[in-house]
Amino acid sequence: MRRCLLSLALCLPLHAAASQSLVVCTEASPEGFDIVQYTAATTADASSETVFDRLVQFAPGSTRLQPGLAESWSISDDGLVYELQLRKDVKFHATPWFTPSRAFNADDVLWSFQRQLDPNHPWHKLSPRGFPYAESMALGQLIERTEKLDEHRVRFTLKHPEAPFLADLAMGFASIYSAEYADQLLKAGKPEQLNREPVGTGPFVFERYRKDAQIRFRANPDYWQGKPAIDKLLFAITPDPNVRVQQLKAGACQVAVYPRPTDIAALRQDPALNVLELDSLLVAYVGINTRHPPLDDVRVRQAINLAVDTRAYLRAQYGEGNASIAVAPYPATLLGFNDKLNPWPFDPEQARRLLAEAGHKEGFKLSIWTRPGGGPTNPNPGIGAQMLQADLAAIGIKAEIRVYEWGELIKRAKNGEHDLVFMGWAGDNGDPDNFLTPNLSCAAAKSGENQAGWCDKAFDGLIREARKVTDPARRAELYRQALAIFHEQAPWIPLAHPKQFAALRKGVEGFQLSPLGSNNFSRVRVLP
Template structure:
């Protein structure tokens, strides 16, 4: 029998969508797991925020071929790279239009001023918009972009040159990530003149395939197609994100036809979904990593022996089976999956060994145990399908070695904000490689710069590890970079700032009439080429 909460959520979502989605064959309704943190994508890192902004409203100079990590031209139709790897010159497309909306009517097309504004805002502390980002610029900060980019020059109205302080092998791929989205400098100037800079985060304007219409908090986000999209107008007239943290609700709404796509179904539900003749299930080995970050700024988690003991205490084999079922994920050892180059096949995961864990706690002077907090979220997503169950399993295993843990549940956006400030002890998290380069799993999540910015939830800063990944970004040869990453991964494994959990497979469930949607290994979802047949 359905729970009262389930019935309420179902009725609420049905009411919101009534008279629109089911009646319109050109409207796609996507049931998704969480609300966007905002729409000013440079301030945020959550995948749901990227789906509702970077993949809909905005574009970048460089983009990915759908369903792959292969780079292709975006707002820049071509680029030149100097022989020393220090200069990148981008030639912008002509005639690219910004969105027209109730909030803004652009007087010109995209030009070099928009590119300069979009990056200098993040990099220059003296820029008038730099201090207006309440959440800062997590990707730019954790990836050390200000220390990398020496200057950005406007060569003419359609040509921009980036000059780097040192070679950076993943730089081009970095520019295809959400934080490199291009904004309208004209819209920003209008908002600043009106004294309404907050509207940049509430009413976004970009060049992307969909135009933002409105957001009903924790309920839905509505977009309409951009008829002037430079890469061809979408075949959909409207796109709606219907928000429900409960995967049961998403699944039932999909079956009822109230949405045509259900993102992030639980792996344990996949067999039943595949058995429904009205549905189809997409599956992909993506660049996802599930982990528990151990806050090394909080004693006794600053002791490597304690962190190793926690890794030994948690029975990850049982956890994977309960969370992902058979074949839904592979066990994680490192911060990125073995499908990426630079992986060290010789690294073995921590075994489940309670006696060895107790010995390490005794050596650290913690044989009498201690208290800590385990943070998680409600609902569930691809890296944490059943958050409550996972937290309880970790809590029970830690109790076996004398560690008493309290479970605290926070809404996704609140959890990210608090974890960035380092309030947690242990927090269940997940990441998706954003550009297909191993560095993207390391620098934004484990570097010293990321610890300072708060995106490194472990707060872990190891000088030797940091030096290795920094050097790996600066050498061009992949074989040399791979060797440096293998050395870095060995340090990560020994120092144990995380409990690596899983590399989940990525799933989406669709109704049979949905065509043109492909899963991305980067964990993002783009609907610009989707149609309903």
């Protein structure tokens, strides 16, 4: 008899890898299914990549834009007006809790955006988490009007040009909801169901969710891009990367996302598995809460950066060749990377001098926040936190490690309760702005999404100007200036730009890693 390897109330038989089903071992529970409230990649995988579609989408495995629910668009010469022609006859999901009476149209687009942007919209105040992307990207100050021209045409009018706007429309927060379903929930007094029982136009229909155990979907038979090849999709929530690998080898799942980089060499030796690898748009970092003294002193933040042996951290967490050392908030492959910047050296002696200069010769106490389990930007949270703790102790800073479940960590960090917090970010649209504005802008500091709570007026002005400029050379120069300020002010401990991996059982075809860090299974086939 086969021994069950899962400790999460889920034990799947070996024959679960039937040709019409796919089981994915994933790293964490979603925060919810109303994607506009959240930013975690696991939440995107369970909602925007399965249940929902957007007006514009990224070509599989790339950052190239292509039509989505909008089949075409035009942009005015001044860059202020975007008109989009919507697809016709796109159906919303029919579920036990909702039966649509009409196809997708312009009303759904207006509802999806005005809900986030209009304080007077009946749904605007019904989001317990707010709208982190819309708030941190200051979309309310960007979009002047969203208009319905007819049933299948919409117009966005901007207050100023925004270079990444079209790419922004392909991000998860721009997912299109059913206005009819929302009206039904509001009339029934059950708006919270939008986050529990999602309805979209995407490739998979949500069926049910058992917290910390599994999420079940079925193929959308009416999907506008064609019914997926797999009839059933199941996410087996498996925070422990060791268990994910065990389940994959046992055949209880056919895909294991986010394996530990240090396990990759061994996985490649298994003849039953294929390992995918991609240079993704990822950054791992520790956010330094500049709202908490003495972390509001730039000398203290610089001392912390000098105290960390980043190269030793990379070797322990990722192994050889599986990550590059981070200098800036985004990888060197993106526009405007400042190649004149160097990683902080490992210099505890200079760190102690800076602490003494700042009046902390005897050190001080702080907290290090991390999560259980592990993912692509933090493969082994326990080891990483202990290494940081030891490095800080060497310069007189006594650090207490606190471990929180992912959803709780995000909520508390947004409230600014932490001192240092291990975080990661996957670029959502291939534009530098997506790393800077959501994570480091003054608007993001106000909303709480900027875990450093850092608001530098010069930095903020540069990135706002870069969004308005369409000339790539000018944008690049503005970003280089902004990155120089970031480096000098040190609101983060930049750690690594990890590669992305996934391990698949042989017979799984059509799955592509995305440089944006998300996982989409709509084109996957499982051979018998």
